[in-house]
Amino acid sequence: MKAAARIAILALALSPLVSHAAETKVTFTEAEIKQILSHGPWPLAPTLDATNRVSGNREAIELGSRLFFDERLSGKGQLACASCHVPERNWTDNLRRGVGSTEVERNTPTLMNLRAQRWFGWDGGADSLWSQSLRPILDSRELAATPKHVAQLIRKDEQLSCRYTKAFGAPPSPTDDEVVFVGVGKVLASFEETLTSGRTPFDRFRDALARGEPQSNWHFSEPALRGLKLFVGKGACTTCHSGANFTGGEFFNTGLSKFAPQGKPDPGRPEGLRQVSESRFNLMSPHNDDRTGASADRTRKATMEKALPGEFKVPTLRNLLLTAPYGRDGRAETLAEVLKHYATLDTASLRAKDGKPAKPLNLTKEEQNDLVVFLETLSTFSNPWRPEDANDRCY
Ligand code: HEC
Ligand code: HEC
Structure with a gap:
Protein backbone atom coordinates (compact mmCIF):
# COMPACT_ATOMS: atom_id res chain seq x y z
CA MET A 1 0.00 0.00 0.00
CA LYS A 2 2.72 2.35 1.09
CA ALA A 3 4.87 1.41 -1.93
CA ALA A 4 1.97 1.89 -4.32
CA ALA A 5 1.31 5.36 -2.92
CA ARG A 6 4.94 6.24 -3.32
CA ILE A 7 4.90 5.15 -6.97
CA ALA A 8 1.77 7.22 -7.57
CA ILE A 9 3.43 10.30 -6.09
CA LEU A 10 6.54 9.64 -8.14
CA ALA A 11 4.49 9.30 -11.31
CA LEU A 12 2.73 12.56 -10.51
CA ALA A 13 6.02 14.30 -9.90
CA LEU A 14 7.49 12.97 -13.14
CA SER A 15 4.52 13.47 -15.41
CA PRO A 16 5.02 17.17 -16.21
CA LEU A 17 8.62 16.40 -17.14
CA VAL A 18 7.68 13.50 -19.39
CA SER A 19 4.97 15.33 -21.29
CA HIS A 20 7.30 18.32 -21.57
CA ALA A 21 9.91 16.24 -23.38
CA ALA A 22 7.41 14.50 -25.63
CA GLU A 23 5.52 17.60 -26.78
CA THR A 24 7.95 20.42 -27.11
CA LYS A 25 6.66 23.94 -27.51
CA VAL A 26 9.18 24.56 -30.28
CA THR A 27 7.70 24.25 -33.75
CA PHE A 28 9.29 24.81 -37.14
CA THR A 29 7.89 26.42 -40.28
CA GLU A 30 8.26 24.74 -43.70
CA ALA A 31 11.10 27.14 -44.53
CA GLU A 32 12.90 26.35 -41.27
CA ILE A 33 12.56 22.61 -41.85
CA LYS A 34 14.07 23.05 -45.32
CA GLN A 35 17.02 24.92 -43.80
CA ILE A 36 17.51 22.29 -41.10
CA LEU A 37 17.49 19.44 -43.63
CA SER A 38 20.12 21.28 -45.71
CA HIS A 39 22.60 20.61 -42.87
CA GLY A 40 22.74 16.93 -43.83
CA PRO A 41 22.78 14.09 -44.55
CA TRP A 42 25.99 13.07 -42.79
CA PRO A 43 28.54 11.80 -43.60
CA LEU A 44 29.15 13.37 -47.02
CA ALA A 45 29.46 11.00 -49.94
CA PRO A 46 33.14 10.35 -50.72
CA THR A 47 34.44 12.33 -53.69
CA LEU A 48 37.80 12.33 -55.45
CA ASP A 49 40.01 15.37 -56.02
CA ALA A 50 40.58 15.69 -59.78
CA THR A 51 43.65 17.89 -59.18
CA ASN A 52 45.41 15.05 -57.33
CA ARG A 53 45.97 11.87 -59.32
CA VAL A 54 46.52 9.76 -56.17
CA SER A 55 43.31 10.95 -54.48
CA GLY A 56 41.51 7.85 -53.17
CA ASN A 57 44.49 5.61 -53.99
CA ARG A 58 44.91 3.03 -51.18
CA GLU A 59 48.76 2.97 -51.36
CA ALA A 60 48.92 6.76 -51.36
CA ILE A 61 46.64 7.01 -48.33
CA GLU A 62 48.84 4.58 -46.46
CA LEU A 63 52.07 6.41 -47.32
CA GLY A 64 50.44 9.75 -46.48
CA SER A 65 49.32 8.49 -43.11
CA ARG A 66 52.86 7.34 -42.31
CA LEU A 67 54.48 10.60 -43.44
CA PHE A 68 51.95 12.62 -41.43
CA PHE A 69 53.52 11.22 -38.23
CA ASP A 70 57.12 11.12 -39.50
CA GLU A 71 59.42 13.67 -37.85
CA ARG A 72 62.13 13.01 -40.43
CA LEU A 73 60.08 15.15 -42.80
CA SER A 74 61.17 18.24 -40.84
CA GLY A 75 64.51 19.98 -41.32
CA LYS A 76 65.70 19.19 -37.79
CA GLY A 77 63.88 15.86 -37.46
CA GLN A 78 61.87 17.02 -34.45
CA LEU A 79 58.46 17.94 -35.77
CA ALA A 80 55.70 16.20 -37.70
CA CYS A 81 52.31 17.31 -38.95
CA ALA A 82 50.85 15.37 -36.02
CA SER A 83 52.79 17.57 -33.54
CA CYS A 84 50.11 20.22 -34.10
CA HIS A 85 47.29 18.21 -35.71
CA VAL A 86 46.91 15.63 -32.92
CA PRO A 87 44.47 12.78 -33.72
CA GLU A 88 43.19 12.55 -30.10
CA ARG A 89 42.46 16.27 -30.16
CA ASN A 90 40.28 16.10 -33.26
CA TRP A 91 43.41 16.85 -35.36
CA THR A 92 44.18 20.13 -33.66
CA ASP A 93 46.25 21.02 -30.56
CA ASN A 94 43.90 22.84 -28.15
CA LEU A 95 46.41 25.68 -28.00
CA ARG A 96 45.62 29.31 -28.60
CA ARG A 97 48.06 29.34 -31.53
CA GLY A 98 50.04 26.55 -33.20
CA VAL A 99 53.55 25.96 -31.86
CA GLY A 100 56.38 24.63 -34.00
CA SER A 101 59.94 25.82 -33.47
CA THR A 102 58.21 29.03 -32.35
CA GLU A 103 54.57 30.06 -32.04
CA VAL A 104 52.79 30.74 -35.33
CA GLU A 105 50.22 33.55 -35.54
CA ARG A 106 47.07 31.51 -35.95
CA ASN A 107 44.99 28.86 -34.22
CA THR A 108 45.49 25.33 -35.60
CA PRO A 109 42.32 24.25 -37.46
CA THR A 110 41.01 20.69 -37.41
CA LEU A 111 41.77 18.49 -40.42
CA MET A 112 38.37 16.79 -40.24
CA ASN A 113 36.04 17.02 -43.23
CA LEU A 114 38.37 18.90 -45.56
CA ARG A 115 37.49 16.74 -48.55
CA ALA A 116 34.74 18.96 -49.93
CA GLN A 117 36.53 22.27 -49.32
CA ARG A 118 37.98 24.54 -51.92
CA TRP A 119 40.29 26.90 -50.03
CA PHE A 120 42.67 25.99 -47.23
CA GLY A 121 44.08 27.95 -44.31
CA TRP A 122 42.18 30.68 -42.44
CA ASP A 123 42.93 33.08 -45.30
CA GLY A 124 42.49 30.49 -48.06
CA GLY A 125 46.18 30.86 -48.92
CA ALA A 126 46.15 27.50 -50.77
CA ASP A 127 43.76 26.37 -53.49
CA SER A 128 44.20 22.62 -53.04
CA LEU A 129 44.62 20.27 -50.12
CA TRP A 130 47.94 19.06 -51.51
CA SER A 131 49.44 22.51 -51.91
CA GLN A 132 48.24 23.43 -48.39
CA SER A 133 50.05 20.31 -47.15
CA LEU A 134 53.31 21.60 -48.63
CA ARG A 135 53.11 25.00 -46.87
CA PRO A 136 54.00 23.82 -43.33
CA ILE A 137 56.88 21.72 -44.66
CA LEU A 138 58.57 24.85 -46.02
CA ASP A 139 57.56 27.29 -43.23
CA SER A 140 60.59 28.06 -41.07
CA THR A 146 63.24 22.08 -48.26
CA PRO A 147 62.02 20.16 -51.35
CA LYS A 148 65.53 18.69 -51.58
CA HIS A 149 65.44 17.43 -47.96
CA VAL A 150 62.05 15.80 -48.51
CA ALA A 151 62.97 14.27 -51.88
CA GLN A 152 66.20 12.79 -50.43
CA LEU A 153 64.29 11.26 -47.52
CA ILE A 154 61.88 9.51 -49.91
CA ARG A 155 64.65 8.32 -52.24
CA LYS A 156 67.01 7.05 -49.54
CA ASP A 157 64.57 5.32 -47.21
CA GLU A 158 63.85 1.93 -48.72
CA GLN A 159 60.39 1.62 -47.20
CA LEU A 160 59.27 5.13 -48.17
CA SER A 161 60.67 4.74 -51.65
CA CYS A 162 58.90 1.37 -52.06
CA ARG A 163 55.57 2.89 -50.97
CA TYR A 164 56.04 5.96 -53.16
CA THR A 165 56.66 3.69 -56.17
CA LYS A 166 53.47 1.74 -55.43
CA ALA A 167 51.40 4.91 -55.03
CA PHE A 168 52.58 6.61 -58.24
CA GLY A 169 53.37 3.54 -60.34
CA ALA A 170 56.95 4.78 -60.84
CA PRO A 171 59.93 5.32 -58.51
CA PRO A 172 60.68 8.80 -57.14
CA SER A 173 62.54 10.88 -59.75
CA PRO A 174 66.27 10.70 -59.00
CA THR A 175 66.85 14.28 -60.18
CA ASP A 176 63.66 16.34 -59.90
CA ASP A 177 63.27 17.33 -56.21
CA GLU A 178 60.18 19.41 -56.86
CA VAL A 179 58.19 16.58 -58.44
CA VAL A 180 58.94 14.25 -55.51
CA PHE A 181 58.11 17.04 -53.05
CA VAL A 182 54.74 17.68 -54.71
CA GLY A 183 54.14 13.91 -54.68
CA VAL A 184 54.54 14.03 -50.90
CA GLY A 185 51.92 16.81 -50.70
CA LYS A 186 49.58 14.66 -52.77
CA VAL A 187 49.93 11.52 -50.62
CA LEU A 188 49.49 13.63 -47.46
CA ALA A 189 46.32 15.09 -49.01
CA SER A 190 44.94 11.69 -49.97
CA PHE A 191 45.36 10.63 -46.33
CA GLU A 192 43.78 13.85 -44.99
CA GLU A 193 40.78 13.32 -47.30
CA THR A 194 39.88 10.21 -45.33
CA LEU A 195 39.37 12.11 -42.06
CA THR A 196 35.63 12.38 -41.50
CA SER A 197 33.95 13.12 -38.20
CA GLY A 198 31.30 10.78 -36.83
CA ARG A 199 27.52 11.10 -36.70
CA THR A 200 26.22 13.40 -33.98
CA PRO A 201 22.97 13.79 -32.01
CA PHE A 202 22.03 16.54 -34.49
CA ASP A 203 22.47 14.17 -37.47
CA ARG A 204 20.14 11.61 -35.88
CA PHE A 205 17.57 14.32 -35.13
CA ARG A 206 17.86 15.73 -38.66
CA ASP A 207 17.29 12.31 -40.24
CA ALA A 208 14.27 11.69 -37.98
CA LEU A 209 12.86 15.02 -39.16
CA ALA A 210 13.58 14.09 -42.80
CA ARG A 211 11.67 10.81 -42.32
CA GLY A 212 8.73 12.79 -40.92
CA GLU A 213 8.95 11.10 -37.50
CA PRO A 214 6.71 12.48 -34.71
CA GLN A 215 8.28 14.79 -32.12
CA SER A 216 8.34 11.96 -29.57
CA ASN A 217 11.05 10.30 -31.72
CA TRP A 218 13.21 13.38 -32.16
CA HIS A 219 15.39 12.84 -29.05
CA PHE A 220 16.51 16.45 -29.13
CA SER A 221 16.27 18.59 -26.00
CA GLU A 222 14.06 21.64 -25.74
CA PRO A 223 17.01 24.10 -25.38
CA ALA A 224 18.72 22.46 -28.41
CA LEU A 225 15.51 22.89 -30.44
CA ARG A 226 15.29 26.53 -29.39
CA GLY A 227 18.98 27.02 -30.25
CA LEU A 228 18.47 25.41 -33.66
CA LYS A 229 15.50 27.70 -34.35
CA LEU A 230 17.72 30.70 -33.58
CA PHE A 231 20.54 29.24 -35.68
CA VAL A 232 18.42 29.04 -38.84
CA GLY A 233 16.27 32.07 -37.97
CA LYS A 234 17.01 35.20 -35.96
CA GLY A 235 20.75 34.41 -35.66
CA ALA A 236 21.18 33.93 -39.44
CA CYS A 237 24.10 31.65 -38.57
CA THR A 238 23.10 29.21 -41.28
CA THR A 239 23.83 31.72 -44.06
CA CYS A 240 27.61 31.40 -43.49
CA HIS A 241 27.78 28.13 -41.54
CA SER A 242 25.81 26.38 -44.27
CA GLY A 243 25.46 22.81 -45.53
CA ALA A 244 26.27 19.47 -43.94
CA ASN A 245 29.70 20.62 -42.73
CA PHE A 246 28.34 23.92 -41.35
CA THR A 247 30.54 26.07 -43.59
CA GLY A 248 30.01 27.44 -47.07
CA GLY A 249 33.80 27.87 -47.30
CA GLU A 250 33.54 31.60 -47.98
CA PHE A 251 35.36 34.53 -46.32
CA PHE A 252 33.86 37.11 -43.95
CA ASN A 253 34.82 39.59 -41.30
CA THR A 254 32.98 38.88 -38.06
CA GLY A 255 35.40 40.65 -35.76
CA LEU A 256 35.58 37.53 -33.57
CA SER A 257 39.36 37.56 -33.84
CA LYS A 258 41.45 40.68 -33.42
CA PHE A 259 42.67 42.35 -36.63
CA ALA A 260 46.19 42.58 -35.21
CA PRO A 261 46.37 39.77 -32.62
CA GLN A 262 49.98 40.35 -31.57
CA GLY A 263 50.32 43.95 -32.60
CA LYS A 264 50.91 42.78 -36.17
CA PRO A 265 47.99 43.07 -38.62
CA ASP A 266 46.70 39.80 -40.07
CA PRO A 267 44.89 40.98 -43.21
CA GLY A 268 43.43 37.55 -44.06
CA ARG A 269 41.82 36.97 -47.44
CA PRO A 270 43.61 39.63 -49.57
CA GLU A 271 46.94 38.21 -48.40
CA GLY A 272 45.71 34.64 -48.94
CA LEU A 273 44.74 35.46 -52.54
CA ARG A 274 48.15 37.01 -53.13
CA GLN A 275 49.82 33.84 -51.82
CA VAL A 276 47.69 31.63 -54.04
CA SER A 277 48.51 33.60 -57.17
CA GLU A 278 52.25 33.65 -56.37
CA SER A 279 52.56 29.98 -55.36
CA ARG A 280 54.52 27.64 -57.65
CA PHE A 281 52.17 24.92 -56.44
CA ASN A 282 48.81 26.51 -57.28
CA LEU A 283 46.24 24.95 -59.60
CA MET A 284 47.47 27.08 -62.51
CA SER A 285 50.83 25.28 -62.26
CA PRO A 286 51.84 22.14 -64.20
CA HIS A 287 51.54 20.15 -60.93
CA ASN A 288 47.73 20.23 -61.25
CA ASP A 289 46.60 16.79 -62.50
CA ASP A 290 43.20 18.10 -63.69
CA ARG A 291 43.65 18.26 -67.46
CA THR A 292 40.20 19.76 -68.12
CA GLY A 293 41.42 23.20 -67.10
CA ALA A 294 38.29 23.76 -64.99
CA SER A 295 40.06 23.95 -61.63
CA ALA A 296 42.83 26.19 -63.02
CA ASP A 297 40.14 28.54 -64.37
CA ARG A 298 38.42 28.68 -61.01
CA THR A 299 41.64 29.78 -59.33
CA ARG A 300 42.43 32.28 -62.09
CA LYS A 301 39.00 33.89 -61.69
CA ALA A 302 39.23 33.95 -57.89
CA THR A 303 42.61 35.69 -57.89
CA MET A 304 41.02 38.55 -59.85
CA GLU A 305 38.27 39.01 -57.26
CA LYS A 306 38.42 41.72 -54.61
CA ALA A 307 38.71 40.75 -50.96
CA LEU A 308 38.63 42.97 -47.91
CA PRO A 309 41.15 42.98 -45.08
CA GLY A 310 39.84 41.16 -42.00
CA GLU A 311 38.02 38.44 -43.96
CA PHE A 312 38.65 34.84 -42.91
CA LYS A 313 37.33 31.44 -43.88
CA VAL A 314 34.13 30.32 -42.17
CA PRO A 315 35.11 27.33 -40.00
CA THR A 316 33.13 24.11 -39.61
CA LEU A 317 31.01 23.87 -36.46
CA ARG A 318 31.34 20.10 -36.15
CA ASN A 319 33.17 18.68 -33.12
CA LEU A 320 33.67 22.09 -31.48
CA LEU A 321 33.52 20.37 -28.07
CA LEU A 322 36.91 18.88 -28.97
CA THR A 323 38.61 21.90 -30.53
CA ALA A 324 38.71 24.80 -28.03
CA PRO A 325 39.98 27.52 -28.06
CA TYR A 326 38.12 29.19 -30.91
CA GLY A 327 38.60 31.70 -33.70
CA ARG A 328 41.58 32.38 -35.91
CA ASP A 329 43.47 33.97 -33.02
CA GLY A 330 42.25 31.41 -30.48
CA ARG A 331 41.18 34.09 -28.04
CA ALA A 332 37.73 32.68 -27.25
CA GLU A 333 38.19 29.88 -24.75
CA THR A 334 34.58 28.73 -24.63
CA LEU A 335 31.58 28.62 -26.94
CA ALA A 336 29.82 30.93 -24.48
CA GLU A 337 32.48 33.57 -25.21
CA VAL A 338 31.95 33.18 -28.97
CA LEU A 339 28.19 33.62 -28.51
CA LYS A 340 28.73 36.68 -26.34
CA HIS A 341 30.56 38.20 -29.29
CA TYR A 342 27.76 37.36 -31.74
CA ALA A 343 25.08 38.69 -29.34
CA THR A 344 25.80 42.30 -30.28
CA LEU A 345 26.55 41.75 -34.00
CA ASP A 346 24.27 42.10 -37.01
CA THR A 347 25.03 38.77 -38.66
CA ALA A 348 22.67 39.34 -41.61
CA SER A 349 24.39 42.60 -42.61
CA LEU A 350 27.83 40.94 -42.34
CA ARG A 351 26.77 38.66 -45.10
CA ALA A 352 24.95 41.22 -47.25
CA LYS A 353 27.99 43.55 -47.31
CA ASP A 354 25.61 46.29 -48.53
CA GLY A 355 26.52 48.92 -45.99
CA LYS A 356 22.99 49.14 -44.52
CA PRO A 357 23.01 50.34 -40.92
CA ALA A 358 23.54 47.36 -38.66
CA LYS A 359 20.82 46.12 -36.31
CA PRO A 360 22.54 44.06 -33.60
CA LEU A 361 21.05 40.62 -32.91
CA ASN A 362 20.64 41.48 -29.22
CA LEU A 363 20.71 37.81 -28.22
CA THR A 364 19.53 37.45 -24.62
CA LYS A 365 21.53 35.41 -22.13
CA GLU A 366 19.02 32.57 -22.54
CA GLU A 367 19.24 32.70 -26.33
CA GLN A 368 23.04 32.58 -26.15
CA ASN A 369 22.80 29.52 -23.88
CA ASP A 370 20.35 27.80 -26.23
CA LEU A 371 22.69 28.37 -29.16
CA VAL A 372 25.57 26.86 -27.17
CA VAL A 373 23.42 23.81 -26.32
CA PHE A 374 22.57 23.43 -30.01
CA LEU A 375 26.25 23.75 -31.06
CA GLU A 376 27.09 21.00 -28.56
CA THR A 377 24.80 18.60 -30.45
CA LEU A 378 27.15 18.91 -33.47
CA SER A 379 29.93 17.05 -31.64
CA THR A 380 30.69 13.39 -31.11
CA PHE A 381 33.47 11.58 -29.29
CA SER A 382 33.17 8.72 -31.70
CA ASN A 383 35.51 9.58 -34.59
CA PRO A 384 37.05 6.27 -35.55
CA TRP A 385 40.57 6.30 -36.90
CA ARG A 386 43.21 3.59 -36.83
CA PRO A 387 46.94 4.17 -37.33
CA GLU A 388 48.76 2.05 -39.91
CA ASP A 389 50.58 -1.02 -38.61
CA ALA A 390 54.18 0.02 -37.87
CA ASN A 391 55.46 -3.52 -38.53
CA ASP A 392 53.83 -3.83 -41.92
CA ARG A 393 56.61 -3.86 -44.56
CA CYS A 394 56.53 -2.79 -48.20
CA TYR A 395 58.11 -5.16 -50.75
C1 HEC B 1 53.29 24.36 -35.88
C2 HEC B 1 52.03 23.66 -35.92
C3 HEC B 1 51.62 23.02 -37.24
C4 HEC B 1 52.29 22.02 -37.92
C5 HEC B 1 53.59 21.34 -37.56
C6 HEC B 1 51.45 21.72 -39.07
N1 HEC B 1 50.34 22.52 -39.08
FE1 HEC B 1 48.81 22.45 -40.42
N2 HEC B 1 48.06 24.14 -39.65
C7 HEC B 1 48.58 24.83 -38.57
C8 HEC B 1 47.99 26.17 -38.51
C9 HEC B 1 48.28 27.24 -37.47
C10 HEC B 1 47.12 26.25 -39.62
C11 HEC B 1 46.35 27.49 -40.10
C12 HEC B 1 47.25 28.12 -41.14
C13 HEC B 1 46.78 29.39 -41.77
O1 HEC B 1 45.65 29.80 -41.60
O2 HEC B 1 47.58 30.00 -42.48
C14 HEC B 1 47.18 24.97 -40.30
C15 HEC B 1 46.39 24.62 -41.42
C16 HEC B 1 46.44 23.41 -42.05
C17 HEC B 1 45.51 22.96 -43.08
C18 HEC B 1 44.31 23.75 -43.60
C19 HEC B 1 43.05 23.38 -42.83
C20 HEC B 1 41.85 24.20 -43.22
O3 HEC B 1 40.81 24.10 -42.56
O4 HEC B 1 41.92 24.98 -44.17
C21 HEC B 1 45.94 21.74 -43.51
C22 HEC B 1 45.30 20.86 -44.56
C23 HEC B 1 47.12 21.40 -42.74
N3 HEC B 1 47.38 22.42 -41.84
C24 HEC B 1 47.87 20.26 -42.90
C25 HEC B 1 49.13 20.09 -42.32
C26 HEC B 1 50.10 19.08 -42.73
C27 HEC B 1 49.88 18.04 -43.81
C28 HEC B 1 51.21 19.25 -41.93
C29 HEC B 1 52.54 18.51 -42.03
C30 HEC B 1 53.22 18.58 -43.31
C31 HEC B 1 50.91 20.34 -41.02
N4 HEC B 1 49.66 20.82 -41.29
C32 HEC B 1 51.76 20.78 -40.02
C33 HEC B 1 49.50 24.33 -37.67
C34 HEC B 1 50.42 23.34 -38.00
C1 HEC C 1 28.87 36.50 -41.99
C2 HEC C 1 29.22 35.09 -41.86
C3 HEC C 1 29.00 34.45 -40.49
C4 HEC C 1 27.81 34.40 -39.77
C5 HEC C 1 26.46 35.00 -40.14
C6 HEC C 1 28.11 33.64 -38.57
N1 HEC C 1 29.42 33.24 -38.57
FE1 HEC C 1 30.33 32.14 -37.12
N2 HEC C 1 32.14 32.43 -38.04
C7 HEC C 1 32.34 33.10 -39.23
C8 HEC C 1 33.76 33.30 -39.44
C9 HEC C 1 34.40 33.98 -40.64
C10 HEC C 1 34.43 32.74 -38.32
C11 HEC C 1 35.94 32.77 -38.03
C12 HEC C 1 36.20 34.12 -37.41
C13 HEC C 1 37.61 34.44 -37.00
O1 HEC C 1 38.12 33.86 -36.06
O2 HEC C 1 38.22 35.32 -37.60
C14 HEC C 1 33.37 32.20 -37.46
C15 HEC C 1 33.59 31.51 -36.28
C16 HEC C 1 32.61 30.91 -35.50
C17 HEC C 1 32.85 30.04 -34.37
C18 HEC C 1 34.23 29.57 -33.89
C19 HEC C 1 34.57 28.24 -34.55
C20 HEC C 1 36.01 27.80 -34.42
O3 HEC C 1 36.30 26.64 -34.70
O4 HEC C 1 36.87 28.60 -34.09
C21 HEC C 1 31.63 29.68 -33.88
C22 HEC C 1 31.36 28.76 -32.69
C23 HEC C 1 30.62 30.34 -34.68
N3 HEC C 1 31.25 31.07 -35.67
C24 HEC C 1 29.25 30.23 -34.48
C25 HEC C 1 28.32 31.05 -35.12
C26 HEC C 1 26.95 31.21 -34.69
C27 HEC C 1 26.29 30.49 -33.53
C28 HEC C 1 26.37 32.14 -35.54
C29 HEC C 1 24.98 32.75 -35.47
C30 HEC C 1 24.71 33.51 -34.26
C31 HEC C 1 27.38 32.50 -36.51
N4 HEC C 1 28.55 31.83 -36.22
C32 HEC C 1 27.17 33.37 -37.58
C33 HEC C 1 31.32 33.55 -40.08
C34 HEC C 1 30.00 33.73 -39.72
Missing part, protein backbone atom coordinates in the same frame (compact mmCIF):
# COMPACT_ATOMS: atom_id res chain seq x y z
CA ARG A 141 58.45 28.03 -37.89
CA GLU A 142 56.89 24.68 -38.75
CA LEU A 143 58.71 21.75 -40.40
CA ALA A 144 61.40 24.10 -41.79
CA ALA A 145 62.49 21.71 -44.54
